[in-house]
Amino acid sequence: xxNQNRKNRRVVECNKDDYISKLPNSILCNILSSLKVREAVRxxxxxxxxxxxxxxxxxLILDGDNxxxxxxxxxxxxxxxxxxxxxxxxxxxxxxxxSNVNKYLSNVEQVQKIHMLSxxxxxxxxxxxxxxxxxxxRFSMKKKVEEIDLFLLEEENHLTAPDDASLHVFPCxxxxxxxxxxxxxxxxxxxxxAHCVLAxxxxxxxxxxxxxxxxxxxxxxxxxxxxxxxxxxxxxxxxLGLCECYNLENITIENPFCHKLKYLNVSLCQQLKKLxxxxxxxxxxxxxxxxxxxxxxxxxxxxxxxxxxxxxACHKKLWPILKLPTVLPQxxxxxxxxxxxxxxxxxxxxPALTFPWLRHLEVIKVATFRQDLGWVAIILKTCPVxxxxxxxxxxxxxCTKDEVSESDWxxxxxxEDLKEVVITGVRGHSSEIEIAIYLLRMAPALQKMxxxxxxxxxxxxxxxxxxDIFEDWSNKGREKVHKHLNQxxxxxxxxxxxx
Numbered sequence: 001x002x003n004q005n006r007k008n009r010r011v012v013e014c015n016k017d018d019y020i021s022k023l024p025n026s027i028l029c030n031i032l033s034s035l036k037v038r039e040a041v042r043x044x045x046x047x048x049x050x051x052x053x054x055x056x057x058x059x060l061i062l063d064g065d066n067x068x069x070x071x072x073x074x075x076x077x078x079x080x081x082x083x084x085x086x087x088x089x090x091x092x093x094x095x096x097x098x099s100n101v102n103k104y105l106s107n108v109e110q111v112q113k114i115h116m117l118s119x120x121x122x123x124x125x126x127x128x129x130x131x132x133x134x135x136x137x138r139f140s141m142k143k144k145v146e147e148i149d150l151f152l153l154e155e156e157n158h159l160t161a162p163d164d165a166s167l168h169v170f171p172c173x174x175x176x177x178x179x180x181x182x183x184x185x186x187x188x189x190x191x192x193x194a195h196c197v198l199a200x201x202x203x204x205x206x207x208x209x210x211x212x213x214x215x216x217x218x219x220x221x222x223x224x225x226x227x228x229x230x231x232x233x234x235x236x237x238x239x240l241g242l243c244e245c246y247n248l249e250n251i252t253i254e255n256p257f258c259h260k261l262k263y264l265n266v267s268l269c270q271q272l273k274k275l276x277x278x279x280x281x282x283x284x285x286x287x288x289x290x291x292x293x294x295x296x297x298x299x300x301x302x303x304x305x306x307x308x309x310x311x312x313a314c315h316k317k318l319w320p321i322l323k324l325p326t327v328l329p330q331x332x333x334x335x336x337x338x339x340x341x342x343x344x345x346x347x348x349x350x351p352a353l354t355f356p357w358l359r360h361l362e363v364i365k366v367a368t369f370r371q372d373l374g375w376v377a378i379i380l381k382t383c384p385v386x387x388x389x390x391x392x393x394x395x396x397x398x399c400t401k402d403e404v405s406e407s408d409w410x411x412x413x414x415x416e417d418l419k420e421v422v423i424t425g426v427r428g429h430s431s432e433i434e435i436a437i438y439l440l441r442m443a444p445a446l447q448k449m450x451x452x453x454x455x456x457x458x459x460x461x462x463x464x465x466x467x468d469i470f471e472d473w474s475n476k477g478r479e480k481v482h483k484h485l486n487q488x489x490x491x492x493x494x495x496x497x498x499x
Contacts, residue, residue, distance in 0.1 A: 057108060060140060063120035067100045068093060091128075097121055098129040105139060114143035120151040123168045125197070134171040141174060144187040148175075153195040167220055172200040175207045186210050193219050199226040200233070208233045212260075215241040222247050231257045241265040241461065254278035265461055277301070286460065291319045296327045302357075304328060305458075307337035307364075318346070325353055332357055337364040337458060346375040350382055358383045362390040364458055369397050370431035373438055377410035380442065385417050389439070392456045393425040393432060404430045404484055409438065418443040425455035427470050428477020433484050440488050448495045451481060 064074055072093040080086045117140040123130050137148065152168050170193060175186070190213040199222040200208070208214075211234055221227050227248070231237075237258050242248070248269045253261065254276065261281055266272070267288040274293040277285075284303040306320050324331060334355070338346070361383060365371065371393055380386065421439050426432050436451065455467040470477075481498060489496040 057111065058114065059116045059118070060105075060108075060114055060136075061116075061118045062101050062136070063118070064093070064097065067097055067104075069096075072096050090122075094122075094127075094129055098132050101136065102132060105136065111143060114140050114145045116147040116149065117145050118147075118149040123152045124166045125168055127168075130168055133168065134174060137171055138174045141186065141188070144185075146187050147190040147192075148188060149190075149192040150196060151192075151194040167195060167197045169197040169199070172198070189213065191215070193217070196220070197222065198230070199223075200229045201226075202229050206233055209235045211237050213237075213239040215239075215243075216245055217241075217243045218245065220246040224248070224250055224252075227251070228257075234258050235260070237261055239263045241267075242269060243267040245269050246271070248272050250274045250276065252276040252278075253282070255280065263462070267460070284462070286462075287320065288460075294320070294323055294327045299330065301328060302331055303333040303335075304331055305335040305337075308339070318350070321346075321350065322353065325355055330357055331355065333360040333362075334358055335362040335364075335458065339366055346378060350375075350378045353382045355383045356385070358386055360388045360390075361386055362392065364392045364394075364456075366394045367396070367431075369395070370429060371395060371435060373431065373434055374410055376435055376438065377413075377442075380415045380418070381413065384415075386415070387417055388420045388422075389418060390422040391424070391435065392458075393423065394455055395425075395427060395429050395432065402430045404433050404437070406434070409434070413442060415443050416445055418446055420448045420450075421446065422450045422452065424452040425467075426451050426453050426477070426481065427473050428480045433481060436481075436485055437488050440485075440492065440494060446492075446494050448497070449485075449489070451485065451496075451498045453477070453499065 064072070074093070077086050077089055080089055117136065119133065119136065121129075123133050133150075140148065150170070175188065175191075186207045186209075188207070188210050191208075191211055192213075192215040194217040197220045198216065199220075208230060214234065214237060221230075231253060234240075234257070238260050240253075240258070240261060240263070242251070242265065244267065249271050250273060251266065251269075253264070255278055258279065259281060261279060263284045264277075264282060265286040266275060267286065269289060272289060272292055274295070275287070276295040278297045279301075280299060282298045282301045284305075285301055286305040288307055304324065308318070308321060321336070324334070361379065363379070365375075376391070379389075418439075421436075421443070423432070423436060436449065440446065440449065453469045453473040455469075457465045457467055459465045478498070485496060485498065
């Protein structure tokens with residue numbers, strides 16, 4: 001009993017020590033920056049030490065969930081039946097949002113450094129709060145902000161057409177001025193914009209020269225002239241993304257502009273007709289969209305990603321695959337995403353191609369009932385120096401009871417350079433096993449094969465995700481794969497890893 005009392009007393013005594021408050025203010029500020037604004041403000045009541053810590057944030061995260069009370073969250077708009085009621089609700093929440101942000105920023109004026117400004121709230125051109133938004137950007141620029149992230153629409157399904165001048169115009173006169181003209185030195189490194197207009201003038205583009213990353217989503221660039229003004233100032237830009245941007249018919253990136261650019265992503269820009277690259281530093285290009293004219297003079301561009309469309313037009317030209325040996329003969333890494341019926345098209349179109357320097361190939365291949373071995377054989381023949389092959393398979397309707405068969409296999413040949421194979425998304429279907437066996441036999445220099453039931457999904461911008469393993473893998477698939485592949489691998493020196 002006495003021991004228990006002593007233990008309880010020690011617990012009480014330990015709880016009296018406030019270890020968090022003993023942390024340096026810089027660490028406390030970082031912790032509070034991870035909280036919602038209203039939660040961070042509430043910490044000021046804990047003690048005199050905490051009274052002003054919330055007023056030294058490292059990040060300004062300004063969105064509805066962070067700034068507004070629950071009654072003003074955007075999901076509540078559907079409680080109102082009439083358009084007039086919903087309009088009144090949106091007006092009230094905008095008033096509350098702008099008021100709360102202005103009040104909060106007035107309490108953090110003494111902060112010396114802001115790392116990031118993030119605003120996610122619907123602001124339009126000359127709408128209420130748009131001038132306040134510009135002042136928030138000016139405030140952050142004065143506080144040496146390094147990252148600005150503006151997403152000026154909350155409901156994706158209610159995008160207003162960009163040609164009605166409804167999009168907020170990003171204040172290039174604030175960000176893009178020279179140091180002496182703006183009154184502050186720019187430290188901005190990363191700019192992410194969504195649902196706004198970005199149209200720098202030749203007089204207001206100098207401030208963009210500190211950027212290393214620029215990611216634009218559904219941004220109206222107004223004209224190629226404005227894009228040229230923008231890129232002409234981005235002397236330190238390394239990463240550029242243009243996704244679903246408007247008023248872009250031609251994209252031209254040429255020396256001496258963007259002379260440090262390494263990564264370019266162009267995705268679903270519907271008006272685009274031509275992409276011209278005259279650049280000596282670009283290493284990776286991702287392109288997704290309609291067929292366009294490609295003009296490349298980029299000797300370091302060795303990595304390319306593109307989904308291959310399943311349209312009838314693509315079936316005729318197999319675009320962009322058929323263009324790549326001509327426009328990118330030096331390509332070393334290729335990531336292709338193919339639809340259900342692309343296997344047959346590839347067998348018909350690809351035999352005439354050769355990728356002379358391709359060493360790493362990743363193919364994301366979807367199939368309805370079974371994977372087609374024929375296109376795998378074609379790929380090996382078109383890539384004579386391929387060293388690493390990754391097949392990310394997705395078979396929608398899979399039966400693990402069907403038998404593995406070698407009938408109708410492509411003709412045998414030997415690929416002397418292939419060293420490693422990774423096959424993901426395996427469920428135990430016979431067509432998947434046949435592909436693995438074929439690769440084991442056709443690649444005498446193969447050192448390692450990995451079979452992974454987890455399906456890999458390409459998320460874009462160099463990022464991958466994973467999907468759950470199918471139940472039939474645990475039930476029958478794994479056992480079936482082990483049976484066939486272990487037997488095949490035992491007759492070779494290949495390291496076989498079945499996850």
